[in-house]
Amino acid sequence: MSQSVAAQRYALALFELAQKNGQTGPVLEDLQELKKAFQDNEQLGHLLESPRLSVTKKKELLTDLFKGANPLILNTLSVLVDRKRINEVVHLVDEFNAYANDAAGVAEAKVYSTRSLTDDESQSISTAFARKVGKQSLRIDNIIDPNLIGGVRLQIGNRIYDSSVSAKLERLKRDLIGS
Structure with a gap:
């Protein structure tokens, strides 16, 4: 905005x-x-x-x-x-x-992935995450980011959902160092 x-x-x-x-x-x-x-x-x-x-x-x-x-x-x-x-x-x-x-119940979303998403993958991401932000669907902009190693990172407005392999490795590293 x-x-x-x-x-x-x-x-x-x-x-x-x-x-x-x-x-x-x-x-x-x-x-x-x-x-x-x-x-x-x-x-x-x-x-x-x-x-x-x-x-x-x-x-x-x-x-x-x-x-x-x-x-x-x-x-x-x-x-x-x-x-x-x-x-x-x-x-x-x-x-x-x-x-x-807003009037149509749609939210803009950026999906970072290691490869282009298929239409089915985009649709399932839209369906799953639209409910979490109180919208009917998501308009997805797929951005290729090879640094993720695998998985996806989703940004809807100021919310970020990160299920990428690189983020999981970083969390594991913090847990191991903190223990």
């Missing part, structure tokens, strides 16, 4: 509008593309923050660049330009994603 209060407020407003209009899914998809565009092109953010470019030109530029985007997103971008908050776009997307996940 972002630490930006402004991003949280804009994301909540956009989320409520999208939910009211039944467009949460399409808005989220467009926002992910928007985030990618801003992250891949740092010059775009700098250009939109520049005082040399008028507000009207900034809005025209955004409308041209994202003409296929949902109108709710274009309106939000326009408001961000007006309020000189365009630098909050990436944080806004993260916050919107968090609101959408």
Whole structure:
């Protein structure tokens, strides 16, 4: 989650509008593309923050660049330009994603393993751990980490479940040294 209060407020407003209009899914998809565009092109953010470019030109530029985007997103971008908050776009997307996940009963999870997980393994991890965090399912991001030796390490928010071989060896080492 972002630490930006402004991003949280804009994301909540956009989320409520999208939910009211039944467009949460399409808005989220467009926002992910928007985030990618801003992250891949740092010059775009700098250009939109520049005082040399008028507000009207900034809005025209955004409308041209994202003409296929949902109108709710274009309106939000326009408001961000007006309020000189365009630098909050990436944080806004993260916050919107968090609101959408919360409403759908989904949690983001990072699963560290020594190899790519199969679909069945991902599904069983999602089923087992979703209940532990009070969600219906997990959206898993599988990260390959050969240092684990075996097993998995799961991170959901600020919770970590570590059943990796390297962690078990470390616990055994502490127990032996402590005895």
